[in-house]
Structure formats: C-alpha cells, structure tokens
Amino acid sequence: MTGQPQDPELARAQREHWQNTYEAHPGMYGEQPSDPARYAVDVFRSAGADSVLELGAGHGRDALHFAREGFAVQAADFSPVGLTQLRAAARAMGLGERVATIEHDVRRPLSLPDASVDAVFAHMLLCMALSTKEIHALVGEVRRVLRPGGTFVYTVRHTGDAHYGAGTAHGDDIYEHGGFAVRFFPRDLVDDLAEGWALDEVHPFEEGDLPRRLWRVTQTRPR
Template sequence: MKTGYVELGRAQQERWQTAYEQNPSLHGAEPSAAARWTAELFGAAGIDDVLELGAGQGRDALYLARQGFSVHATDFSEAALHQLRLDAQRDGLDDRVTAALHDVRDPLPPADATVGAVYANVLLNMAFSRAELRSLVNEIRRVLRPGGLFVYTVWSTEDRGYGKCSAIGDGLYAKDGFVGRFFDLDLVHELADRWELRGADGYTEDPHALWRVTQAKPHPVS
C-alpha cells in the first residue's frame, strides 16, 4: 500500500467531509433496508437504546428514533452530524437522538457493558485494515451488555463492483477517491470470533450486494 493506514484514514475523513458538505442529502432521506429490518429485530428483543456507528447524515438514526429507540449516533464527519442534528430538531426527535464526532479507530466512548445494541450500516467495509476491523469489533463487544446485539452490513464479494475497482493492497479497493473492502464469508466468521453469530444473510440493495450480519455478545459463563 502506498500510504499508511493513518494517512489513509485522514484522507478518507477529508473525502467524506467534502462529500457531505457538497450534498446535504447525500444518501437520501429514506432509511436503508437494513435499518427497517434492524428496527424489527431490536424491538422484538426488547432493546430501547442503540449506538449507531458511521451514521452519516442520519437517515437510519432518525428512522430508529421514530420507531421509539433512543439513538446515540456517531460519525467522523462534522458536516454529516451537523445535518443530522438539524433534521432531528426539525422532526422533533432531538430528545431521542444525540450525535457525537468520533473516529471508530479510537476506543468507543461508552463504558463497559452499558449499551443495548450497536448498529453499523456499510461502515465496516470502509478503509480499515483487518487489524483495525478486529479492534473495532472487540470494542463493540466491550461496550455491549451481555446478550446485546450487533448488526452490521457490508459489501459482499458477490457485488458487481468487486474486482472492477483499483486494488491498493490488503483487500482494499479505491474508486473516485473513496476506499473500501468487499467481505467474503471467511471474514464475516473471523470477526464473529468470541461472539454468538446469529446470522449472515446476503441481500441486495441497489446497486450493491451485501451481507447483513447479526451477532450477540455472549453471557458470561457462571
């Protein structure tokens, strides 16, 4: 790889910041298919608090709040979070949604075992090394309460864009200044180590083929 991961992460943060500044509705206002599915799962599990990582401008965070969840949304773009806060205030959801600037390469802010559920839509397939991915998943397990759920979605190696972008090393690909990774099942299972893997389901949300992965933090053995 031509640049170190620190430099790569900084460059991607600037790239996303610019994209969000230029388009106040970059991903649209409608929630993702993952958010709709996840809201049903979390509701059925009796969860009421959600930590969303990589929330962007908040389309999923706002949807989850409308479904009655208390949502703490994080992203590494202040421009994205500014739009999220404006939309939450406009919709009268600022009592259910909080937003904080945070780079998930750093330790997560919550204390140990204090979060009911963590949600991350197309975050883990961004410009992370495999070591950074393992560290992030370990942090998520740390902050979840026993039995807490982690749902994430990532691009699949079945995606039609796989192999058509510029490879930059360590399984990462670049296109139009953005860098990401496509997941196969081996990587999904690697990141599920020390978890209860509840499901790894393939689905399509145009134009991408994705994995939707559900993991639970095990209860301690008595």
C-alpha cells in the first residue's frame, strides 16, 4: 500500500524544518535515551533480538542507547544533518561499528530485505505529517522487514493531547503548531495498525513540560 503524501508541499516543508532545526540545535534532545527506548531494550532482549532498526532516529540518542546495550543498530531518518550528528556521536563513543545509518523517507519502501531485522523502534515517528494511507503503508513495510516473532515498539501522540485541534489544520488529524506538524492518533487507528499482529500492549504515558500525551504500543509479528 503506497501513495503520494496527502500534501506534498507539507512534506517538503517539514523536511526542511527538521533540517534547519537540527542545524540550529545540534543534539537538541540531549544524550539521555527516551523512556520508551529504555523500555524497548528490555522487550527486545526478552524476545531474543540482536538487531534493531530505528525509524526516525534523528541525532541518535535512542539508537546510541541500543548500541550501548549490545544491539546492532540500523538508524534511519530523512535528515542528513541529524544522521551526520549521529555518526559523529557514535564514533566518539566507540560505537561506530555497531551503528549504521540510512537516509530514508518513510513515505517510501525500506531498502531492506524481507525478515532481516529482529526488532523495530519508532519514537513519535508515526505521528509526523503522514496520512492514514501512508501510516498503513509504513507499518506494512515494518512487518515485511521484521522477522517472524519480532517486536515493533512505537509511540504516538493521541487525540487526548493538549495540542490536538490547535494550530493549523492540514486534515487527517494533522495539526501544525510551532512549525512542527503532528498526526494525532485516535485509538481505532492503533487497533487497525495491529491487524494481523499480536497487540501486546497500549500504554499511555506523558512526556515533556506540556506535557505531551502519548501511547507506547508494543506489537509482535506472528511466527
């Protein structure tokens, strides 16, 4: 299931906005991993994973955490600026051999073989400016590259978030606030994306000062 972005101009503008943001604020999210990444380490390890694909890795705080924990990491992002920062940090930490980077826009198919990774992680990547059709296509690609029995952990802001409905509306539950366009998830979309998977958990949590309200979703590809 593929297709053009709901708004090609919005997609272009968001990519440029993220590029400029990473250039202006190197390492903007700091060096400490996110709480969902800490959680994912335990889940992936329990499932016997050796390799992790992170989608939307940015400058790499979570990808580097996975590498420090012993996983072989493929870190994908559409920002070459963010990936350059990630590679520099990996080399400085002695993790260069454990982290490979992939410049990739998730609106396109992944350039990875079928069933080639043990686990996939995406912190707030699915709630970028993506249409429902594009989100379904992305999760289909995750399923394709994930081995049977592999685990997918992702987080999304949901429709209970304070910014839902605020700012510039772009349709399909996408709202732009402060230059960042966010796709807010209703619960039925989470359930639709889990069709054909084992939906292990939908965990509500909060992050940041607003705070942002999110779901952390854990689902497993059946064997």
